[in-house]
Amino acid sequence: MSLLQITDLSLSIHAYEILKRVNLTIAPGEIVAVTGESGSGKSMTALAVMQLLPGGARASGSIQLDGQEILTLPEAQMCALRGAAVGMVFQEPMTALNPVKTIGDQVMETILIHEAMTPDRAEERAREVLTRVGLPPDRFPLSRYPHELSGGQRQRVVIAMAIALRPKLLIADEPTTALDVTTQAQILDLLKGLVQEYGMGMLMITHDLAVVADMADHITVMRHGEVVEAAPTQRLLTGMSHPYTRMLFAASDHRVTLPAPPPPAPLLKVSDVVRDYALPRTRLFARPGHHRAVDHVSFTLNRGERLGLVGESGCGKSTLTRAILGLEPVQSGEIRLAGQPVFDGKRANPEIRRRMQVVFQDPYGSFNPRHRVDRLVTEPFHLLDTPPTGSERSDRIAEMLTAVGLSPDDAGKYIHEFSGGQRQRIAIARALIIRPQLILFDEAVSALDVSVRAQILDLLAQLCSEYDLTYLFISHDLSVVRTITDRVLVMQSGRIVEQGDTEQVFSDPAHPYTRALIAAAPQLPETGARQA
Amino acid sequence: MLRYSLKRALSLTISLAIASLVIFAVIEIAPGDPASFMLGVNAQPDTLAALRTELGLDQSKAERYVSWVTGMLRGDFGTSYTYRTPVSQMIADRLWVSLPLALYALALSTAIALPAGIYAAARRGKPGDLAVMGATQLGVAVPNFWFAMMLVLIFAINLRWFNAGGFAGWDKGLVAGLHSLTLPAIALALPQAAILARVMRSALLDILGEDFMRTARAKGLTRRQALWRHGLRNALIPVLTIIGLQFSFLLAGSIIIEQVFYLPGLGRLVFQAISARDLIVVESVVMLLVFAVITVNFLVDLAYAAVDPRLRSRT
Numbered sequence: 001m002s003l004l005q006i007t008d009l010s011l012s013i014h015a016y017e018i019l020k021r022v023n024l025t026i027a028p029g030e031i032v033a034v035t036g037e038s039g040s041g042k043s044m045t046a047l048a049v050m051q052l053l054p055g056g057a058r059a060s061g062s063i064q065l066d067g068q069e070i071l072t073l074p075e076a077q078m079c080a081l082r083g084a085a086v087g088m089v090f091q092e093p094m095t096a097l098n099p100v101k102t103i104g105d106q107v108m109e110t111i112l113i114h115e116a117m118t119p120d121r122a123e124e125r126a127r128e129v130l131t132r133v134g135l136p137p138d139r140f141p142l143s144r145y146p147h148e149l150s151g152g153q154r155q156r157v158v159i160a161m162a163i164a165l166r167p168k169l170l171i172a173d174e175p176t177t178a179l180d181v182t183t184q185a186q187i188l189d190l191l192k193g194l195v196q197e198y199g200m201g202m203l204m205i206t207h208d209l210a211v212v213a214d215m216a217d218h219i220t221v222m223r224h225g226e227v228v229e230a231a232p233t234q235r236l237l238t239g240m241s242h243p244y245t246r247m248l249f250a251a252s253d254h255r256v257t258l259p260a261p262p263p264p265a266p267l268l269k270v271s272d273v274v275r276d277y278a279l280p281r282t283r284l285f286a287r288p289g290h291h292r293a294v295d296h297v298s299f300t301l302n303r304g305e306r307l308g309l310v311g312e313s314g315c316g317k318s319t320l321t322r323a324i325l326g327l328e329p330v331q332s333g334e335i336r337l338a339g340q341p342v343f344d345g346k347r348a349n350p351e352i353r354r355r356m357q358v359v360f361q362d363p364y365g366s367f368n369p370r371h372r373v374d375r376l377v378t379e380p381f382h383l384l385d386t387p388p389t390g391s392e393r394s395d396r397i398a399e400m401l402t403a404v405g406l407s408p409d410d411a412g413k414y415i416h417e418f419s420g421g422q423r424q425r426i427a428i429a430r431a432l433i434i435r436p437q438l439i440l441f442d443e444a445v446s447a448l449d450v451s452v453r454a455q456i457l458d459l460l461a462q463l464c465s466e467y468d469l470t471y472l473f474i475s476h477d478l479s480v481v482r483t484i485t486d487r488v489l490v491m492q493s494g495r496i497v498e499q500g501d502t503e504q505v506f507s508d509p510a511h512p513y514t515r516a517l518i519a520a521a522p523q524l525p526e527t528g529a530r531q532a
Numbered sequence: 533m534l535r536y537s538l539k540r541a542l543s544l545t546i547s548l549a550i551a552s553l554v555i556f557a558v559i560e561i562a563p564g565d566p567a568s569f570m571l572g573v574n575a576q577p578d579t580l581a582a583l584r585t586e587l588g589l590d591q592s593k594a595e596r597y598v599s600w601v602t603g604m605l606r607g608d609f610g611t612s613y614t615y616r617t618p619v620s621q622m623i624a625d626r627l628w629v630s631l632p633l634a635l636y637a638l639a640l641s642t643a644i645a646l647p648a649g650i651y652a653a654a655r656r657g658k659p660g661d662l663a664v665m666g667a668t669q670l671g672v673a674v675p676n677f678w679f680a681m682m683l684v685l686i687f688a689i690n691l692r693w694f695n696a697g698g699f700a701g702w703d704k705g706l707v708a709g710l711h712s713l714t715l716p717a718i719a720l721a722l723p724q725a726a727i728l729a730r731v732m733r734s735a736l737l738d739i740l741g742e743d744f745m746r747t748a749r750a751k752g753l754t755r756r757q758a759l760w761r762h763g764l765r766n767a768l769i770p771v772l773t774i775i776g777l778q779f780s781f782l783l784a785g786s787i788i789i790e791q792v793f794y795l796p797g798l799g800r801l802v803f804q805a806i807s808a809r810d811l812i813v814v815e816s817v818v819m820l821l822v823f824a825v826i827t828v829n830f831l832v833d834l835a836y837a838a839v840d841p842r843l844r845s846r847t
Contacts, residue, residue, distance in 0.1 A: 052749055075754070083752030090750075095743040098762045099841055109761070110751045145841045172648060 003028045003201040004049065004169055008061035011041075011048060011225075018044050019225045021061065026169065026201040026218075031192070033204045033216035033233075037248075037449035040418075040503035041225040042205045046171045049203065051087055066168060083113040083268065087162030089191075091174035097146040103130070103157045105143025110164045125164065133160045133190060144503035151313070152183035166198050173205045178284055180312035180476065185520040188215060207449065210479075210522035211251045213237060221245045224244040239243065239524055247451060253524050254454035255483045256461035261304045267470055268301035268324070268438055271323045272333035275319050293319040295494035296333070301438070301472060306464065308485035308502060309474045310517070316494040317474050321442055324472070337438065354383035357431035363423035367415040373426060374411035377401070380434045405459060421452035425459065432467065439471040445480060457484055477519045482506050490514045533844050536837050551822040552604075556597050559815050565589070570613060570809045583613070587812070600815075609816040614808040619816045622801060627820075629699055629732040630790075630798040631777050633720070634782035640721035641728055642775065645672050648725070649732025649771075654759055656737060664729065671726025680719035680792040687715060697794035716793045720786055724778045731774045735767035735805045740768070776832035 004026040019041045026032045034042045043067035048051050049063055051070060059435035065085065075083070082088075091095045097106060101290040107126040108119070117125075127137045146154055172191060176184035176226065192215060195202050206212055212219055213233060220230040221244065229242040233459060240246045244379045275294035301307050311317050322328045324335055326348030335342045357380060367376055373418045374397050381387035388396055388436045404425040415423060424444065431439050445453045457480065463469055475481050478513040481488055481502065488505050490498040490513065498511040509515045567583040588596050605612065608617060609619035652664035688696040699714040739745065740763060748758040787799030798817060805813035837843045 043646040050750060052746065079752050079754050081752070082750055088747075090743060090747060092743055096747045098744045098766070099747070099842060100765050101762070109753075113752050113757075147842050158747065161747070 002026060003030075003066060004203065005064040006049070006062070007064075009045070009048060009059065009063060010061055011057060011059045013054060013058075014056045014413065017225060018057075019048070019059075022103060022183075022225070022227055024203075024220055024227070024230070025101065026203055028168065028201050029195065029199045030218060031195055031202045031204060031216045032218045032220065033206060033212040033221060034220045035206055035209060035212050035248075036222035037207065037451060039224065040222040042207075042222050043173055044225075045222070046088070046173050046203060046205050047485070048242075049169075049171060050082060050086060051075075076135070080114070083110050083162075083167070084165045085167050085169040086169045086171060087165070088127060089155070089158050089162050089170070089172040089175045091177050093151050093158055093178060095160050097154055099146055102143050102145055103135075103140070103149070104144075107142075107157065107160050107164055109279070110161045111339045114165055119299055119524075129160045129164045130157070132194075133157075133163075134186075135160070150183075150253070152179055152187060154177065155183075156190070159187075159194070163194055163198065163200075167200060169201045169203065171194070173201045174207070175204070176211065177206070177208065181517060181520040181522075184211075185522075188522075191215075197532070199391060206372065208522065209249055209450070210524045213525050214522045221248065249524065251276070251450040253453040253479065254450075254457055256457050258267070258306060258461055258484070258486065259465040261302070261306070261486050262468075264302040264305070266300050267303045267305075267338060268472075269336045270300070270320075270324065270333070271298050271335075273297045273320070273323060273330050275316075275323055275328065276331045285296070291492055294323065294330070297491075297494070297496050299489055299496060299499060301470065303437075304468055304470055305487060306469070306485045307472050308481035308488035309472060309491060309492035310476065310478060310481050310488060312517075314474060315491045316444070317491055320491070321358075321440055321472075321474055324440065325356060325358060350383065354380070354434060355437040357434065357436040357438075358440040358442060359424070359427045359431050359444040362448050363420045363427065363447060366427060368421065369415055371415075372411065373401075373413050373415065377411070377430045377433055378425060379430060380436075384434060396433055400433045401426075403432065403463065404429045405455075419452075421448055421455060424448060424452075424456055428456075435467075437470060439469060441471055441473045441475075444473075446477060453480070460484060476519065478506070490517070492520055533837060537834060537846055539737055540830055540833045541572070544826055547826050548823060551826070552601055553597075555815060555818055556600060557809055559694070560593065560596060571808075571812055604816070604819065610812045612805075612810055612813050614805075614810045619813050622813065623798070623817060623820060626796060626798045626801045628702060629713075629796055630783060632709070633717060633786065633795070633797060636710065636713055636777070637720035637724065637782050637786075638716040638779050640717055641725040641778065642838075643722065644725040645728035646771070647730055648729040650736060650759075650764070652670060652729070652733045653736035653740065654756070656740075658797050661733075663734070668729050669724040671723050672730070674723070676719050677788045677792055679722050680716065680789055683715045683719055684792070686838060697792070699795050713795075714805065716786070716789050716795060719792075720782055720789055724782070728771065728774055728778065732767065732771050735770045736763055739763045739766045742833075769836060772832050772835050776828050779828050780821075783824050786820045 004024070006022055006024040009019055009022040010017070020250060022031065022045055024034070024045070036042050044053070048059055049065070049070065053059070059071055061071070065081070070078070097103070104123065104126055107129060108122045111117070111122045111125050112119070123142065126142060130137060130140065130142070135153060135156050140149070140153070146157070149157065175191065176187050179187060188211065191202065194200065204215060212422055216233050218230070219233050219236045221228050221242070223244050229236065229240070229245045231239065236245070240249065241253045267490045273294055273462070274292065276290040276292050279291055295316070297320060307478070309317055309320070319328070323330050324342060326342035329343055337352045337355060340349060340352050342349055377397055377400060378393065394411070397411050400407050401410055404423065406425055406429070415426070418426065427444070445456050448456060461484070473481060474486050486503045488502045489496050489498065490505065490511065492513045498505060498509065498514045505514060506518065509518055554828060567580055567587055567589055571583060584590060588599065607620055609623065611617065613620050615622065646669070648664050652661040655661045683698050687693045694715050695712060698712065701706045702709045736759070740759070745758055745762060748762045749755070753761065762835060784798065786797060787803055790797040790799045798821070802814065802817050805817065
């Protein structure tokens with residue numbers, strides 16, 4: 001008998017149809033992955049099982065957990081089920097824990113609300129569970145607060161809360177999306193081990209097809225609230241009967257062809273750069289210590305070259321990016337663009353600043369919602385001494401919007417009228433409009449769905465041949481960096497540990513850290529889509 | 533936690549020192565002669581000279597500052613020029629009315645506002661929420677002296693439960709004292725409670741949207757349990773900030789209410805001293821109020837750290 005049986009589940013929130021007749025089955029000990037792009041309804045499916053849907057949601061069909069119908073279950077009984085029979089792990093470990101309670105209290109709470117026992121006994125159980133998820137109390141006392149732990153450690157606490165009572169079903173909603181690749185590999189291992197050890201069923205929601213292919217016994221692909229294809233993992237990977245599935249897998253592994261770079265001529269020279277941050281004083285009159293975010297970094301970026309910068313969170317990539325933009329002073333070494341320093345002692349060198357532009361990760365947060373697209377796109381004009389006006393200005397706007405695949409008519413619209421991918425196109429238009437010598441892409445495609453990401457990568461490749469772009473592409477996503485750069489820098493703890501031609505570094509990594517990174521990144525298996 | 537407290541205490545001391553310098557500078561060093569300002573334009577030269585000696589204006593500015601500050605540290609605030617009594621005595625008398633009144637009003641306002649805010653947040657968009665929000669809208673809009681007059685009209689004149697004004701004095705006993713402060717405290721508390729309830733509600737609503745509240749529900753807590761166990765403490769930081777600001781206001785800003793109820797409080801003392809150009813009293817009361825405000829901020833800082841562990845470790 002199946003553990004979870006979802007039959008013809010439809011869901012609407014107010015007038016919007018979110019899910020349309022979704023069917024899904026999970027057996028004990030089985031990992032079922034639900035995948036799809038944003039808006040596919042995969043998270044809503046998970047929340048429907050927990051009955052934690054947003055206000056105004058109406059569900060029909062049937063969700064049976066261990067033979068018990070959930071959709072008609074009264075809230076009081078649902079509370080008894082949540083945390084005991086079904087555990088849930090969320091995407092964002094940084095905010096999923098209450099910041100003002102200790103991790104011990106939070107794990108004990110799950111146990112105490114469901115089972116009558118003394119606090120001492122509950123604490124004992126909490127210790128066992130935390131040890132099981134890799135946080136032994138002798139190294140991570142129960143009195144720790146969430147802010148004293150890293151993202152991966154916090155996710156372990158969330159997992160401990162979810163499995164404390166050995167639920168029959170564990171729901172994991174993008175459990176590793178916010179984590180670094182090496183941490184992701186550890187958390188996925190932990191989840192897999194727990195499923196085997198406890199015989200739980202697991203419903204895993206993720207957009208990452210490489211993770212899906214690696215983890216799941218059974219894959220369900222969703223789009224616009226509908227299941228388009230569902231099959232055991234091996235059969236799905238080799239068969240792929242639905243075109244959307246094929247498109248999804250092809251886009252995840254999208255490769256572009258960059259035009260050959262021109263002969264090397266240095267544009268950006270970073271020489272022996274050190275960036276320290278002062279730490280708070282530990283004693284009143286003691287000299288404050290410092291944290292070295294960038295540690296003697298040197299590299300050269302040639303004109304027309306596409307350079308990648310990879311590394312995990314906290315490795316110093318963002319600090320280095322800010323230093324290159326001249327937004328921060330460096331403690332030693334220097335950064336020169338076309339022979340001139342980027343930082344003139346007090347602020348960014350304006351002469352140099354207008355030759356660099358940046359595209360950020362978040363297509364939603366990086367635009368002022370009250371400005372129209374023409375104003376947003378022409379923002380970099382303030383860096384120029386004589387910004388174009390009148391028809392010259394509107395010509396430039398039209399040219400740029402066309403170049404990034406939008407229409408010149410879009411100039412009069414507001415940013416909320418565009419999708420995430422279109423916004424990222426506008427961000428690229430904004431960066432290109434003053435024809436900078438160097439563009440920095442700071443995780444510029446990380447927040448996008450795979451199909452949109454593939455389009456943006458195509459756009460970049462096309463712009464490379466049209467505008468001779470030189471860029472520094474900063475990302476944690478190795479597969480993207482592999483296809484969109486000529487050369488790559490690998491950064492760890494503030495140092496560049498390896499650099500070289502991208503293909504060379506990826507196929508034959510020299511440094512142990514690079515090898516660990518590449519090994520930890522989940523790989524898409526050879527699929528029917530690739531062969532097709 | 534200890535280091536955090538010490539640091540806050542150090543910053544409190546520095547703030548006080550700077551405040552004393554500024555008050556001294558504004559009142560004593562500002563252009564014009566304080567003695568002739570106090571006596572007015574028609575003063576006799578010999579009266580003026582006598583006052584100058586009494587104020588110590590024949591000494592250097594530094595000497596005057598030092599003797600003012602050391603005097604205050606010893607509890608000697610000088611002698612009021614108009615009333616010819618020690619300022620410390622005058623302040624102490626008034627403080628015995630103003631401080632209990634402020635605390636009484638604050639206690640009332642908190643007791644009304646927190647439950648109202650929590651109630652409204654838990655029923656967002658439902659009739660209960662709308663009723664609370666409507667009432668607070670009214671409370672914010674209506675000035676406290678109007679409340680004061682209505683309270684007098686209803687409870688003093690019609691029902692005769694309270695006196696219309698005046699202060700019985702603490703020598704008649706705690707109950708009698710509190711009884712005569714009740715109407716003024718309510719009048720002061722209502723608008724403050726309205727503001728505080730709105731802050732409590734919106735802080736709690738912000739917290740209810742946080743990821744960890746969803747985690748709490750996924751553990752099996754009911755909506756209400758999640759709100760009490762995980763929501764409330766996180767929502768307290770903005771509420772504490774407002775409570776601190778309100779106390780400072782209640783202590784010094786109740787002059788109109790003191791006037792309506794004819795209470796011998798600090799607000800009226802400052803008002804009278806300014807009207808009589810009694811700079812010695814003004815200077816001392818202002819310094820005292822600054823001291824009170826800074827001390828309250830210090831206490832609020834300590835309360836922050838008690839509520840939020842992240843502040844403790846940040847030193």
